Amino acid sequence: MKKRTLISDIAKHLKVSTATVSLVLNGKAKQSRISDAVAQRVRAYVDEVGYKPNQLAKSLRTGKTQVIGLVVEDISNPFFAMVAWLIEKQAFERGYRIIYCSTDNNTEKTKELISMFQERHVDGYIIVPAKGIEEDLRTILREQIPTVLFDRFLPELLTNYVVVDGAAGTSAATQHLLDEGFTNIAFVTTDSTQTQMEERLHGYARVLEEHSLLQTVKRVAETKDAAKAIADITAFIQANRQCDAIIFSTNYLGIYGLEAISRLELSIPTALGVISYDDHDLFRLYEPAITVIAQPVERIAQHVIDILLEELKPRGKVTPLSMQQVVLSPALVVRKSSLRNGTVSAAPSKKYRTG
Amino acid sequence: MKKRTLISDIAKHLKVSTATVSLVLNGKAKQSRISDAVAQRVRAYVDEVGYKPNQLAKSLRTGKTQVIGLVVEDISNPFFAMVAWLIEKQAFERGYRIIYCSTDNNTEKTKELISMFQERHVDGYIIVPAKGIEEDLRTILREQIPTVLFDRFLPELLTNYVVVDGAAGTSAATQHLLDEGFTNIAFVTTDSTQTQMEERLHGYARVLEEHSLLQTVKRVAETKDAAKAIADITAFIQANRQCDAIIFSTNYLGIYGLEAISRLELSIPTALGVISYDDHDLFRLYEPAITVIAQPVERIAQHVIDILLEELKPRGKVTPLSMQQVVLSPALVVRKSSLRNGTVSAAPSKKYRTG
DNA sequence: TCCGCTTGCAAATACGTTTTAGCAGATTTT
DNA sequence: AAAATCTGCTAAAACGTATTTGCAAGCGGA
Numbered sequence: 214m215k216k217r218t219l220i221s222d223i224a225k226h227l228k229v230s231t232a233t234v235s236l237v238l239n240g241k242a243k244q245s246r247i248s249d250a251v252a253q254r255v256r257a258y259v260d261e262v263g264y265k266p267n268q269l270a271k272s273l274r275t276g277k278t279q280v281i282g283l284v285v286e287d288i289s290n291p292f293f294a295m296v297a298w299l300i301e302k303q304a305f306e307r308g309y310r311i312i313y314c315s316t317d318n319n320t321e322k323t324k325e326l327i328s329m330f331q332e333r334h335v336d337g338y339i340i341v342p343a344k345g346i347e348e349d350l351r352t353i354l355r356e357q358i359p360t361v362l363f364d365r366f367l368p369e370l371l372t373n374y375v376v377v378d379g380a381a382g383t384s385a386a387t388q389h390l391l392d393e394g395f396t397n398i399a400f401v402t403t404d405s406t407q408t409q410m411e412e413r414l415h416g417y418a419r420v421l422e423e424h425s426l427l428q429t430v431k432r433v434a435e436t437k438d439a440a441k442a443i444a445d446i447t448a449f450i451q452a453n454r455q456c457d458a459i460i461f462s463t464n465y466l467g468i469y470g471l472e473a474i475s476r477l478e479l480s481i482p483t484a485l486g487v488i489s490y491d492d493h494d495l496f497r498l499y500e501p502a503i504t505v506i507a508q509p510v511e512r513i514a515q516h517v518i519d520i521l522l523e524e525l526k527p528r529g530k531v532t533p534l535s536m537q538q539v540v541l542s543p544a545l546v547v548r549k550s551s552l553r554n555g556t557v558s559a560a561p562s563k564k565y566r567t568g
Numbered sequence: 569m570k571k572r573t574l575i576s577d578i579a580k581h582l583k584v585s586t587a588t589v590s591l592v593l594n595g596k597a598k599q600s601r602i603s604d605a606v607a608q609r610v611r612a613y614v615d616e617v618g619y620k621p622n623q624l625a626k627s628l629r630t631g632k633t634q635v636i637g638l639v640v641e642d643i644s645n646p647f648f649a650m651v652a653w654l655i656e657k658q659a660f661e662r663g664y665r666i667i668y669c670s671t672d673n674n675t676e677k678t679k680e681l682i683s684m685f686q687e688r689h690v691d692g693y694i695i696v697p698a699k700g701i702e703e704d705l706r707t708i709l710r711e712q713i714p715t716v717l718f719d720r721f722l723p724e725l726l727t728n729y730v731v732v733d734g735a736a737g738t739s740a741a742t743q744h745l746l747d748e749g750f751t752n753i754a755f756v757t758t759d760s761t762q763t764q765m766e767e768r769l770h771g772y773a774r775v776l777e778e779h780s781l782l783q784t785v786k787r788v789a790e791t792k793d794a795a796k797a798i799a800d801i802t803a804f805i806q807a808n809r810q811c812d813a814i815i816f817s818t819n820y821l822g823i824y825g826l827e828a829i830s831r832l833e834l835s836i837p838t839a840l841g842v843i844s845y846d847d848h849d850l851f852r853l854y855e856p857a858i859t860v861i862a863q864p865v866e867r868i869a870q871h872v873i874d875i876l877l878e879e880l881k882p883r884g885k886v887t888p889l890s891m892q893q894v895v896l897s898p899a900l901v902v903r904k905s906s907l908r909n910g911t912v913s914a915a916p917s918k919k920y921r922t923g
Numbered sequence: 924t925c926c927g928c929t930t931g932c933a934a935a936t937a938c939g940t941t942t943t944a945g946c947a948g949a950t951t952t953t
Numbered sequence: 954a955a956a957a958t959c960t961g962c963t964a965a966a967a968c969g970t971a972t973t974t975g976c977a978a979g980c981g982g983a
Binding site: 220 | 938939941942943
Binding site: 584585586587588591600601602603606625627628629630631 | 929930931932933934935937938939940
């Protein structure tokens with residue numbers, strides 16, 4: 214039960230002041246004209262006793278916590294888990310720590326989380342914004358705290374963000390289904406009006422309009438209840454037997470959709486062509502493999518962390534924050550589930566780049 | 569760019585001392601004989617200006633951060649993601665925040681993470697321990713910081729832990745396969761010697777020994793390279809054509825295994841019966857659905873958080889920590905992949921409780 | 924009237940750092 | 954020889970809160 218060593222213990226033992234120790238430890242020995250001899254002695258003894266500064270005290274004094282708050286919709290969603298993991302890795306290497314939290318797309322919970330991060334004085338934010346948090350974000354931005362949104366953005370707010378061109382993905386998917394000879398394509402999405410979901414819908418709608426084809430759109434109510442969602446989709450499919458293909462606007466809807474299709478004993482792609490947004494183990498390994506619109510997770514993570522770390526660099530007082538908006542292209546990964554004849558012509562899986 | 573309001577601002581405005589404000593805010597008004605009138609005034613004004621105490625200063629002063637460090641193997645693994653999510657939810661409600669981190673089962677990274685948590689003065693730890701961190705854990709325990717391990721434990725260390733009876737799960741699975749008429753059962757596991765992995769192997773071995781049957785065990789080297797692991801499993805299956813069933817010791821091996829089996833164009837369960845540890849969307853929806861040994865994630869999370877919060881309660885000085893060891897039973901969820909005749913007799917999916 | 928007890932609050936210290944201003948002596952410049 | 958500059962370090966003041974101790978006033982009892 215011995216006490217932690219403090220900077221004052223170090224100072225006392227070496228018969229120097231705490232200021233000296235602190236300056237050496239923070240690499241400011243040179244500019245503060247601490248002699249190399251003393252600096253060496255300090256470093257040696259610090260290593261010897263394994264002294265680690267108290268980060269709380271440090272943060273309180275400097276106002277910097279070296280912590281980034283990461284607010285995603287649902288950390289157990291493989292898409293977010295992957296992006297979060299990549300971001301964490303990068304940030305860790307550059308001395309930043311990440312605190313994750315899941316919002317479940319709940320406005321109130323998101324606000325609470327942001328408020329908690331504020332209290333903990335995170336140095337920066339990475340946020341997948343839920344609806345209705347414009348005010349909270351405005352507060353953060355006003356305080357000049359570096360912030361990057363991803364996956365979607367808030368149209369009325371000028372912020373950094375990294376998103377994927379959802380319309381390009383779904384229009385490529387729709388076009389691909391038409392090329393394969395499917396003629397009556399349905400689109401299953403959520404009832405949320407988040408920017409990226411609306412875009413995905415537009416991509417689908419645009420292509421069908423161009424071909425003067427009928428649109429069949431189902432909006433599944435957001436719910437934590439998988440069974441309810443599956444039942445909802447099942448009913449939709451039954452009520453729309455004329456449809457010969459479905460595009461799901463996000464990974465979990467795709468998974469629910471597969472379960473629904475499986476229960477209805479409809480065979481893919483013979484009875485129903487299928488494409489889902491987001492890649493996933495399940496889609497890759499399902500029999501038949503499911504064609505997906507894959508988001509470039511590595512590049513999303515890379516851009517997010519690059520923008521954030523750039524802003525975290527100590528800047529001149531008046532350097533304005535230059536907001537960056539990045540729009541990345543998804544890739545259509547064609548697998549059996551969207552092929553009329555059931556086999557991929559050339560390669561077992563070819564990728565189309567969109568955009 | 570206005571400054572945050574401080575407790576001193578509140579005090580000044582109300583013409584009371586900061587002590588008074590602090591006491592009221594921390595619910596110690598009564599015991600410090602602050603009059604109700606003053607307490608009301610304080611609360612009213614605090615609400616009005618939306619004052620939030622600086623948690624850093626608070627923590628520095630009290631030594632409590634209200635933060636729990638959660639160290640898992642891989643947050644993108646659905647099993648850990650689920651448990652983490654459940655734990656987070658519970659902790660949040662009781663005023664604690666969670667910091668997640670992934671170790672990738674890397675001893676060095678685990679040590680770094682624990683060290684980082686120490687620096688940040690987390691109030692408690694929840695750890696999925698990698699090998700070789702006994703010393704670091706001992707340090708934590710010596711300092712009486714509440715800690716709970718889960719998924720596995722370190723045999724030489726007396727700690728709280730919550731684990732699942734791995735042997736019960738695999739022996740039930742093995743027995744089930746034998747009952748179904750499979751005679752040559754292989755076991756695919758990792759090359760790690762973590763307690764829970766060894767137990768899972770033992771459960772399998774024990775049942776086969778009882779029946780005097782040959783054991784066929786494959787240890788797949790731990791790697792980040794999925795392709796390599798899949799190739800490894802593919803080779804194993806090809807080299808052991810006599811096997812008519814396989815048990816995978818963990819979810820990602822099961823997924824790799826399915827990919828291998830699919831590439832070899834072996835049909836399940838006709839050519840090969842399959843059971844995997846851990847449930848997963850993929851296993852539930854795969855065609856045929858995969859029988860799994862499901863871990864009781866809700867109960868794991870519940871026990872972990874209960875034990876930890878119990879220990880976090882302010883205790884009398886000398887109350888010794890009573891270490892709790894909880895062993896939960898997994899459930900065998902029988903699906904088509906382990907049934908000789910290809911159909912489940914009664915219900916489409918029945919559960920056996922083990923233990 | 925004096926003493927002790929209660930009530931209601933404030934002063935002051937501590938938590939463990941970082942950082943600025945400045946001091947004393949040595950060295951150089953004028 | 955005095956003045957200016959440089960060198961190497963330290964004293965002390967923050968950062969924003971919690972908490973212990975104590976002080977003054979009021980009150981009842983003797």
